[in-house]
Amino acid sequence: MSSAAPRTAGQDRLWSVDEHLEDILTTVRPLEPIELQLLDAQGCVLVEDVTVPLSLPPFDNSSMDGYAVRVSDVAGASEEFPAVLAVVGDVAAGQADLLHVGPGQAARIMTGAPLPPGAETVVPVEWTDGGLGEGPAAGMRARAVAPEGAEGHVHVYRPAEARAHVRAKGSDVKSGDRALEAGTVLGPPQIALLAAIGRGTVRVRPRPRVVVMSTGSELVQPGEQLRSGQIYDSNSFALTAAARDAGAIAYRVGAVADDAETLRSTIEDQLVRADLLVTTGGVSVGAYDVVKEALSYVGDEDEPGSGVDFRKLAMQPGKPQGFGAIGPEHTPLLALPGNPVSSYVSFELFVRPAIRVLMGLDDVHRPRTRATLTTGKALTSPKGRRQFLRGTYADGSVTPVGGAGSHLVAALAHADALIVVPEDVESVEPGSEVEVVLLG
Amino acid sequence: MSSAAPRTAGQDRLWSVDEHLEDILTTVRPLEPIELQLLDAQGCVLVEDVTVPLSLPPFDNSSMDGYAVRVSDVAGASEEFPAVLAVVGDVAAGQADLLHVGPGQAARIMTGAPLPPGAETVVPVEWTDGGLGEGPAAGMRARAVAPEGAEGHVHVYRPAEARAHVRAKGSDVKSGDRALEAGTVLGPPQIALLAAIGRGTVRVRPRPRVVVMSTGSELVQPGEQLRSGQIYDSNSFALTAAARDAGAIAYRVGAVADDAETLRSTIEDQLVRADLLVTTGGVSVGAYDVVKEALSYVGDEDEPGSGVDFRKLAMQPGKPQGFGAIGPEHTPLLALPGNPVSSYVSFELFVRPAIRVLMGLDDVHRPRTRATLTTGKALTSPKGRRQFLRGTYADGSVTPVGGAGSHLVAALAHADALIVVPEDVESVEPGSEVEVVLLG
CATH class of the missing domain: 3.90.105.10 (Molybdopterin biosynthesis moea protein, domain 2)
Incomplete structure (x- = not known):
């Protein structure tokens, strides 16, 4: 009905939830890859x-703190008849210049240090006297306080097979x-x-950069004073948090007044940092629905893929929705309804998958399961609309919280699941099995 | 055995995994709360x-775009016999000065706008001609292009009950x-x-600030050239990523050489931004195990709770572990072993819960489940040690990946679960039920 919208065909029919989602998933493309520092790529x-x-x-190295020796030098060693070897020095981790271990010799070796030439195996320090001559050692003394540990003699009390306690190159x-x-x-x-x-x-x-803005002249920033007829902006906060939760880098622009020119210039201004734009409000059939009004002027209408299509969906909440591309880069834009619950449910169903497509993920949807409806009375749902009710899920049961009203943000804050009532179902009895979207 | 450690009692016995974890969970306290901006508190x-x-x-408001009217003025209205009302103006969302709706009058009202005085109910625009005189309307024309919609007359085709399409204050x-x-x-x-x-x-x-540093003179930054005897530092990257994953703000210091003085000054330097310190390497029985050597000098030994205790755990991988508090604030420190798999498994078992305790979460542990072991041959495990093997979990089954070697980081990258083999079990047959830690 808006005289300004360039693509009004979408308003002539009711779209199903699946058709709208399919349109989004086939239109939005994964972002171009870039080279990132390892920790930025998490x-x-x-x-x-x-x-x-x-x-x-990259090289054979010791898996123990001990002594690198020749197999034959420790063959038959025991506590009663230890092998006594000359310690030729230390091999520490990271050491480039290696000692050579000859017959009757041992190199004191640290975990991770390269097996020195001549050595065939490692005996752990606990199998030796650690050079102290006082029976089996519990460990080595720190080099800094006892440098003499790198010389003298070591008593070895047990034999070792070839390459014992050696981590082989390429293993x-x-x-x-x-x-x-x-x-x-x-x-x-x-x-x-x-x-x-x-x-x-x-x-x-890369992570998609998602710009979130809410629209509505009634919106006031939390923490400020409300005047008559005003409410607090919650959508821009909720959806910024939800976009981050989905994996995006999210920018909250905040609330824009119901003026098409202001909205248009704000959107054009934000395009430079947006891989995806999300608006809330201004998409319905009112005379001040500026998102609809404004978006027909953004971008080049001659460019294929430009323009935002406003639709009615066979869905509750979330009937009015906009989707399209704007600006020279055909940046995707999802225009969600303004009621807090409508916008949040719409985000979960449509924006989250779009973000995850941009990331290149295969797994773009929230998990779903089937659950037994636990409630005192039957749920009712309008015919021809797919309803998403808020609920709490546990151990195969789901319990509705709050009512169907799209303004019930308090109930939403206590829900962890959406109960799906299909289009052809008008009533769901307690104890029935229902489909549930797990909000995780 | 280290001559430098102030608390050596811990080295005299073997600690169980549960004892070590219990010590951590009872020592680490949740961080002091602070006031944060809403989005910073996510x-x-x-x-x-x-x-x-x-x-x-905060006030009664319309749930639809439509007309605010008196109930008696639309009683009995139909398409054949519409009620014709004088439109006295618009009530938009956020509007402070409200019109009064008298008998025979209607105010055009937008979703979210306050119900104006005198009005008793709202008829949706779709139940009216929208003031155009052309039968039922699909919506309103934008105020900007058709300001005349706020005046003239509207035909209403259906009656409405009192407070229909009105969201009540406090609902x-x-x-x-x-x-x-x-x-x-x-x-x-x-x-x-x-x-x-x-x-x-x-x-x-707040989110805990976790400082991660690896130790070892053999460690080289990824992207640089390896020389003889060197390996790449992976622990500081892996644990920084894992700390973020657990909810922390993580700072990667990188690799510190095996020199006690350097390590000590680095730790003292980092304390200012640390709610928790995590080191890897240098905790075993070698002569260059500088974490053990260095940490005895940090902090005031006279202060209760200061000092780091180095222990042997009845665990594979991850036998050598350090835990304690350092510095004037008694900042908790976990000293993990240096092998990549040992440090990662130790992080999952001990550091992740510590981070989540600092955050004040109740749910500090990874979920566990029981699964059927799917493997060609029996798993073996050393007696008296709790073994954590890497595996992949799906649909109630777990399959080991890679071997038991603590340096098998490639296998770790393909695992999503840890298979727990208890201390008293030395062999697990294929098809047995095992406990599994899900790495999420």
Whole structure:
């Protein structure tokens, strides 16, 4: 009905939730990959197959603090008849110049240090006297306070097989192995592996930058004084938090007054830092629904993909929705309704998947399950609309919280699930099985 | 055995995993609460009961775009016999000065706008001709392009009960109601509620600042060239990422060489920004284990709670561990072993819970479940040690990945679970039920 909208076809029919979502998922494309420092890539999707450039460990090294020796020198050693070896020095981790261990000799070796030439095996310090001549040692004395530990003689009380307590070069990964495949989400263990094979940066899809703005002349910033007819802006806070929760870098612009020119210039101003724009309010059939009014002027209408389509969805809450692309880069924009519960439910159903598509994730949807409805009386739902009621889920049961009203933000704050009532169902009896979206 | 450690009693016995964890959980205290901006408090724990200071909605308002009218003026209205009312003007959301609606009059009203005095109910615009005289309207024309919609006459085609499409003052929450209880974790819906009731800031326990440093003269920054005997530092990257994942603000200091004086000064330097310090490496029985050597000098030994205790745990991987408090603020410090898998497993078991205790969370542990072991041959485990093997979990089954070696970081990157083999079990047959820690 808006005289300004360039694409009004969408208003002539009722879209299903699935059609609207499908339109979003097929239109929004993953962001172009960039090279990021390892820790900046946490939570991002790898776009390259990463091959191991060097074997891990890169050299044979000791898995224990002990003595690097020749097998034959400790053969048959016991507490009663220890092998007595000359200590030729220390091999510490990171040491480049290595001692040579000859017959009758031992090098004191630290965990992670390279097995020195000539040595064939490692005996843990607990199998020796640690050079102190006082029976089995519990450990070495610190080099700083007892430098004499790197010389003298050591008594070895047990034999060792060849390469005992030696981690072989390449026993973790070998040069040329596939470390990680493209598509892997980088969590702490994947970051550990990339660091271990020497990757300081990695090619991933970046976190999307999501700009959130609410619209409405009635909106006041929390903490300020309310005047007559005003309410606090909650949507821009809730959706900024929700966008971060979904993996985005979110910018809260805050509330914009119901003036098309102001909204238009704000959006144009924000485009430079937006991979996705989210607005709330101003999408319905009122005379002051400025999002509808303003968005027809943004961007080049001749460019394919530009323009925002305003629709009615067969859904409650969340009937009026806008989706399209704006500006020279065809930045995707989702225009959500203004009621707090409507905007939050719309975010969960449509914006969260869009953010996760931008990230290149395969898993874009909240998990769903089936649950038994625990409630005193039947739920009612309007025919022809898919209803999303707020509920709490536990152990296979879901209990509605609050009513169907889209302004019930208090109930929303105590919910952890959405109860889905399909379009063709008008009443759900207590004890029925229902579909549930887990809000996690 | 270290001559420098002030508290060596811990080295005389083997601690169980549970004893060590219990010591950490009873020693580490939640951080002092601070007042934070709403969006900065995301993920934090509320420490105050929040009471609603004003009713929501704060005034009766329209849930539809339509006309505010008197009930008797639209009684019996139909498409054949519409009620014809004089439009006295617009009531937009946020408007302070309200029209009075008298008999035979209607005010055009927008969703969220206050119900004006005199009006008793709202008829949606779709039940009217929208003032155009052309039968039922789909919506209003934008005020900016059709200002005449705020005057003239409207035809109403359906009656409305009193207070239809009116959201009553206080129908969401009432002044004095409990909005949220102390202990609530603030996610997007809770932030929505706090904003809606006008809270710009909120009192929460802040995210802990966790300083992560690895130690070892063999460690090189990823991206640099490896020389003989060197390996890449992966622990400081992995644990920084893991600390963020647990909810902390994490600072990666990187690798510190095996020199007690350097380590000591680095730790003293970092204390100012640390709520928790995590080190890796240097905690075993070698002659260059500088974490052990250095930490005895930090802090005032006379102060209760100061000092770090180095222990041997009945655990594989992760036998050597340090825990204590350092510096004038008794900042907790966890000293983890240096092998990448040992440090990561130790982080999951001990550091993650410590971070979550600092945050004031109740739920500090990773979820655990029981699963059927799917593997070709029996798992072996050393007697008297609780073993944590890496595995992949799906649908009630867990499959080991990689071996037991604590340097197998490649296998770790493909695991999503830890398989727990208890102290008294030396072999687990394929098909057995095992305990599993889900790494999420």
